Amino acid sequence: MLPSRLALTLGASVFSAVAAKWPNHIMNALEHLLVDTDGFNDAGFQKAITPCTNYVSGSQLLGRETAAQWVRVAFHDFATANVQAGTGGIDASIGFETLRPENSGSAMNDSLGFFAPFVNAHVSMADLIALSVVMSVGTCSMPSISIPLRGGRVDATEGGLFGVPEPETDVGTTLGQFKQAGFSQSDAIGLTVCGHTLGSVHHGGFPQVVPESAVTPNNTGGGIHFDATPAAFDVDVLNEYLGWTGQMGGPLVTTDNITVRSDLRLYLSDNNATLQGLAESSDKFIATCVSLLTRMINTTPAAVQLTDIIVPDEVKPVNVSLAVDIAGGVQFSGYIRLLSTAFNASDQVQISWVSRTGASSPLFTTRATGAPVQTGASSMFGTTFYHFFNTAIDPAHGISAFTITVSGHTFSDGGAGYPIQDAAVFLPRETTTAPDGTMNVFAAVLTAAAVHNVTARISAPSPQLGTLSPTIATSEVALRANGTRGRYTLYTAQVPPVPNVRQTTLDLVAGAYHDEFRRIAV
Numbered sequence: 001m002l003p004s005r006l007a008l009t010l011g012a013s014v015f016s017a018v019a020a021k022w023p024n025h026i027m028n029a030l031e032h033l034l035v036d037t038d039g040f041n042d043a044g045f046q047k048a049i050t051p052c053t054n055y056v057s058g059s060q061l062l063g064r065e066t067a068a069q070w071v072r073v074a075f076h077d078f079a080t081a082n083v084q085a086g087t088g089g090i091d092a093s094i095g096f097e098t099l100r101p102e103n104s105g106s107a108m109n110d111s112l113g114f115f116a117p118f119v120n121a122h123v124s125m126a127d128l129i130a131l132s133v134v135m136s137v138g139t140c141s142m143p144s145i146s147i148p149l150r151g152g153r154v155d156a157t158e159g160g161l162f163g164v165p166e167p168e169t170d171v172g173t174t175l176g177q178f179k180q181a182g183f184s185q186s187d188a189i190g191l192t193v194c195g196h197t198l199g200s201v202h203h204g205g206f207p208q209v210v211p212e213s214a215v216t217p218n219n220t221g222g223g224i225h226f227d228a229t230p231a232a233f234d235v236d237v238l239n240e241y242l243g244w245t246g247q248m249g250g251p252l253v254t255t256d257n258i259t260v261r262s263d264l265r266l267y268l269s270d271n272n273a274t275l276q277g278l279a280e281s282s283d284k285f286i287a288t289c290v291s292l293l294t295r296m297i298n299t300t301p302a303a304v305q306l307t308d309i310i311v312p313d314e315v316k317p318v319n320v321s322l323a324v325d326i327a328g329g330v331q332f333s334g335y336i337r338l339l340s341t342a343f344n345a346s347d348q349v350q351i352s353w354v355s356r357t358g359a360s361s362p363l364f365t366t367r368a369t370g371a372p373v374q375t376g377a378s379s380m381f382g383t384t385f386y387h388f389f390n391t392a393i394d395p396a397h398g399i400s401a402f403t404i405t406v407s408g409h410t411f412s413d414g415g416a417g418y419p420i421q422d423a424a425v426f427l428p429r430e431t432t433t434a435p436d437g438t439m440n441v442f443a444a445v446l447t448a449a450a451v452h453n454v455t456a457r458i459s460a461p462s463p464q465l466g467t468l469s470p471t472i473a474t475s476e477v478a479l480r481a482n483g484t485r486g487r488y489t490l491y492t493a494q495v496p497p498v499p500n501v502r503q504t505t506l507d508l509v510a511g512a513y514h515d516e517f518r519r520i521a522v
């Protein structure tokens, strides 16, 4: 409960935060990985699959392809879902299941090893597995095929059911497994042909399917493509199978070893009817793949609540934060990112903010800082333009929200402005790390807020036995008051070393005031 005098002056910042759309940390973080793929503020996720022939986990001579591996990993995570029981699906349980014969091949640990450094308190491994499908399909197609992405998946803490179909599996068992995961016969055929437009079957991992003769000096893993265009998400695999040309559907159709012709058995299980339907047009094939892959990545344990679809933000506040200096001065800084679907490099960006009592500041022009407009390169969603701002706020009046004006158009997060509170502020730039990794964290809390329980909730990705996927270890540390800075009281605490400081985040909790999802290492 807030003292009533304070509720009057700080009220807007507390209560507007409840209804506002921004910030949704899960959606913001995934949007960053999806959209910031080159140039300034590149998140570095798409680089692994650029170009789509790239193999990020080893030699290019292995004949392996990261984009294809990502789609296969998602299938293997999904395939053991039991939708009736509400268990399994995309939950990163695959990380604990890599030693099972049904998950043979290097794709699982290659992919999880690449994803692991991106996991943090708001980005689960399961969401990264879903994101990777969206990225692969979107990056390996022209024009870019867009699979809608949602976030909010929760990582399993142990392996799940067995049952991923293998090349040896009889078609009845395979269809039964798909059915358990919520996919009908034609869904199963469609999903498989959609997956098998990318990548290869390798002698290394599947010697019973691909003979040693496939191994050559520039294809040491012995990969044989499913179709002529293994790095393009396209209808070729289907046309080559039905027309009996090129790769004729790939090794799981054509291999000499009849026992492991699983794709052929599946495709023939309805006498090619599903595939003939999909072959009507490339558009039909792609629309069906988008629908099936969307269902695949959205198959999750029943308890999971997915977010809304993550739509690239045409105007996005990035790393917006407050800092309190030694004299008690307050600095408000961050970036505004524009997207070229709505804006161009000539657009002017201004911000204005609302004080605690609701008074608006004059417009502040982001270029006035002298910082250049930072221009990212193109992503699947267009070019990004970054505008930097850094301005002083009068601590006597404070800040409760801000709005963004782009070439005369104002964006206010659906009405009241993007909420921001200045009562409790984490100070990452003053946080120091001792040689043994111990950190001294600092925060500033408005003295008038009369909040004395100031706690840092530290969320650190930590290694787990049996999977490359980290778990999030959360701990709480109480901060102690230590001096003042103008209207603020300074708080500090010692935090023990964490295994991965780059992805460790801090939520500051001071009564009703939260400063959330801040990086400790800046």
Ligand code: HEM
Pocket: 064, 065, 068, 069, 071, 072, 075, 105, 106, 107, 165, 166, 167, 174, 191, 192, 193, 194, 195, 196, 198, 199, 200, 201, 202, 203, 204, 205, 206, 252, 262, 263, 266
């Ligand atoms: C009956 C079901 C399926 C079976 C038996 C099967 C089997 C296989 C096998 C044996 C490989 C070779 C892996 C390697 O050599 O590394 C493979 C590759 C692949 N599978 Fe499947 N698969 C099935 C369905 C699916 C589905 C539904 C998808 C995705 C929607 C999918 C996506 C992929 C991809 C993208 C590759 C290429 C991986 C790479 O190049 O590293 N598969 N599949």
Ligand SMILES: *[C@@H]1O[C@H](CO)[C@@H](O)[C@H](O)[C@H]1NC(C)=O
Pocket: 168, 207, 208, 209, 257, 258, 259, 260
């Ligand atoms: C054919 O596949 C079966 C099942 O994996 C395997 O036991 C057998 O050795 C394979 N035959 C050849 C010639 O590779």
Ligand SMILES: *[C@@H]1O[C@H](CO)[C@@H](O)[C@H](O)[C@H]1NC(C)=O
Pocket: 063, 218, 219
């Ligand atoms: C490997 O080399 C052969 C012969 O030089 C070439 O035809 C083939 O395209 C190369 N394959 C790959 C995967 O680079």
Ligand SMILES: *[C@@H]1O[C@H](CO)[C@@H](O)[C@H](O)[C@H]1NC(C)=O
Pocket: 241, 242, 243, 244, 268, 271, 272
């Ligand atoms: C299905 O397609 C394959 C590959 O084109 C072909 O060999 C086979 O005869 C077809 N079967 C039927 C029943 O249409």
Ligand SMILES: *[C@@H]1O[C@H](CO)[C@@H](O)[C@H](O)[C@H]1NC(C)=O
Pocket: 343, 344, 345, 346, 347, 407
């Ligand atoms: C940039 O967009 C503005 C409208 O916001 C438009 O007036 C201007 O012509 C555009 N400039 C370029 C170079 O496209």
Ligand SMILES: *[C@@H]1O[C@H](CO)[C@@H](O)[C@H](O)[C@H]1NC(C)=O
Pocket: 453, 454, 455, 476, 509
């Ligand atoms: C202080 O706040 C934290 C975070 O809300 C809470 O977990 C803790 O129990 C509180 N401590 C006291 C002494 O009230």
Ligand SMILES: *[C@@H]1O[C@H](CO)[C@@H](O)[C@H](O)[C@H]1NC(C)=O
Pocket: 098, 099, 109, 465, 466, 467, 468
């Ligand atoms: C994948 O990595 C995990 C965690 O390090 C390990 O336990 C497992 O054996 C690895 N799997 C394979 C197939 O190497």
Ligand SMILES: *[C@@H]1O[C@H](CO)[C@@H](O)[C@H](O)[C@H]1NC(C)=O
Pocket: 480, 482, 492
């Ligand atoms: C308070 O700050 C002073 C000066 O920075 C420091 O020497 C002292 O150890 C701090 N005391 C506590 C209890 O953290």
Ligand SMILES: *[C@@H]1O[C@H](CO)[C@@H](O)[C@H](O)[C@H]1NC(C)=O
Pocket: 041, 318, 319, 335, 519, 521, 522
């Ligand atoms: C935003 O903050 C993160 C975490 O501290 C940092 O890695 C990233 O570089 C920052 N982005 C910009 C544009 O400053």
